[in-house]
Amino acid sequence: MFDINTVRADFPILSRQVNGKPLVYLDNGASAQKPQVVIDAVICGYGEEYANVHRGLHFLSNLSTEKYEGTRAIVARFLNAPSEDDIIFNSGTTEGINMVAYAWAMPRMQARDEIVLSVMEHHANIVPWHFLRERQGIVIKWVDVDANGDLDPQAVIDAITPRTKLVAVTQVSNVLGTVVDVKTITTGAHAKGVPVLVDGSQGAVHMAVDVADIGCDFYVITGHKLYGPSGSGAIYVHPDRMSEMQPFMGGGDMIREVSKDAVTYNDPPMKFEAGTPGIVQTIGFGVALEYMMGLGMENIAAHETALRDYASQRLNGLNWINVQGHSATKAAIFSFTLDGAAHAHDISTVLDKKGVAVRAGSHCAMPLMEHLGLNATCRASFGLYNTTDEVDVLIDALELCHDLFA
Ligand code: PMP
Numbered sequence: 035m036f037d038i039n040t041v042r043a044d045f046p047i048l049s050r051q052v053n054g055k056p057l058v059y060l061d062n063g064a065s066a067q068k069p070q071v072v073i074d075a076v077i078c079g080y081g082e083e084y085a086n087v088h089r090g091l092h093f094l095s096n097l098s099t100e101k102y103e104g105t106r107a108i109v110a111r112f113l114n115a116p117s118e119d120d121i122i123f124n125s126g127t128t129e130g131i132n133m134v135a136y137a138w139a140m141p142r143m144q145a146r147d148e149i150v151l152s153v154m155e156h157h158a159n160i161v162p163w164h165f166l167r168e169r170q171g172i173v174i175k176w177v178d179v180d181a182n183g184d185l186d187p188q189a190v191i192d193a194i195t196p197r198t199k200l201v202a203v204t205q206v207s208n209v210l211g212t213v214v215d216v217k218t219i220t221t222g223a224h225a226k227g228v229p230v231l232v233d234g235s236q237g238a239v240h241m242a243v244d245v246a247d248i249g250c251d252f253y254v255i256t257g258h259k260l261y262g263p264s265g266s267g268a269i270y271v272h273p274d275r276m277s278e279m280q281p282f283m284g285g286g287d288m289i290r291e292v293s294k295d296a297v298t299y300n301d302p303p304m305k306f307e308a309g310t311p312g313i314v315q316t317i318g319f320g321v322a323l324e325y326m327m328g329l330g331m332e333n334i335a336a337h338e339t340a341l342r343d344y345a346s347q348r349l350n351g352l353n354w355i356n357v358q359g360h361s362a363t364k365a366a367i368f369s370f371t372l373d374g375a376a377h378a379h380d381i382s383t384v385l386d387k388k389g390v391a392v393r394a395g396s397h398c399a400m401p402l403m404e405h406l407g408l409n410a411t412c413r414a415s416f417g418l419y420n421t422t423d424e425v426d427v428l429i430d431a432l433e434l435c436h437d438l439f440a
Pocket of ligand 1: 063064125126127128129156158159204206207208233235236256258398
């Protein structure tokens with residue numbers, strides 16, 4: 035059962051005030067708040083159960099190893115990955131995509147080889163590919179979104195040429211909320227023999243994910259947006275791609291034996307997890323995913339769809355608010371500007387005075403901003419604990435901005 039009052043009570047921070055007003059937290063696209071179970075797991079992880087993983091034969095090391103490794107099965111279940119061995123832990127999406135770039139793409143891509151990206155990718159799914167462009171001469175092929183902010187899957191598939199080595203697309207735009215049909219893209223790309231990376235940073239937050247059904251080769255998630263600790267995350271890697279990956283970072287548990295002359299590596303996925311990992315963060319990440327699955331991903335999605343519809347109706351009902359992205363199936367993420375000279379930063383500062391937390395700027399998506407012809411927007415991004423009353427508080431605060439700046 036999904037009872038919004040019970041859910042809200044799980045998140046202690048939601049009962050605090052900001053600038054003398056009840057907090058209205060609408061910056062979930064940047065990072066989500068944590069339920070008490072996650073906070074407790076972190077406190078317990080450090081306060082009662084802490085030791086380094088894998089290496090010790092003592093009680094605490096075994097305990098933290100068991101909990102840390104237990105998260106692998108939880109992530110696999112969350113993503114419907116066939117095996118927990120398909121899951122590589124990391125510190126979040128940025129590290130995850132960089133790992134794919136260095137461990138899989140770099141050894142396989144030569145000058146003039148191509149990667150296909152959509153124009154609405156987050157910088158985390160752009161900059162690693164620019165590294166390969168700068169260092170190895172690969173070519174980035176961009177696919178635009180239409181006037182509603184939709185990405186035509188066929189346009190992505192059509193952008194594939196015999197030189198394409200990878201398609202890398204987000205499942206949900208962190209700016210427009212657009213939901214991308216990653217399954218159709220994957221099917222079409224595979225028909226042309228090209229693997230697909232899906233940036234699930236926003237997608238996994240808002241809908242049930244099934245990597246077996248999507249069929250993608252890499253699916254990347256980040257713990258802090260999934261109501262877990264920052265510094266946690268994971269990639270699902272299809273076993274065929276995993277066997278093609280070369281180690282990216284060296285040291286710690288990724289090795290089997292090291293001599294003066296040679297090194298042999300651990301089996302995947304540990305082959306790709308160098309150094310002491312984010313132990314407690316990862317344990318908390320597992321607890322967060324269990325929390326979401328406990329609420330039911332369908333229930334979360336239904337709640338957020340209702341929020342999206344209400345916010346859509348209210349924001350689009352005011353002709354001085356310019357919402358970017360009108361995809362019919364978008365997630366509850368709204369980027370907008372207001373008529374008049376007010377900069378997004380000024381608007382967010384006024385909203386903050388009313389207790390409303392939003393993000394303002396280019397949202398690490400400068401190519402999309404260029405496509406939209408904007409420098410900055412305000413973004414209200416909703417999470418599982420937000421309410422329609424909070425949408426009303428947002429609108430009231432925006433009306434104040436309109437009065438102040440129009
Ligand atoms: N991709 C998308 C779509 C995102 O929204 C974000 C976070 N804003 C990232 C990648 C980067 O995630 P992280 O900062 O957790 O590495």
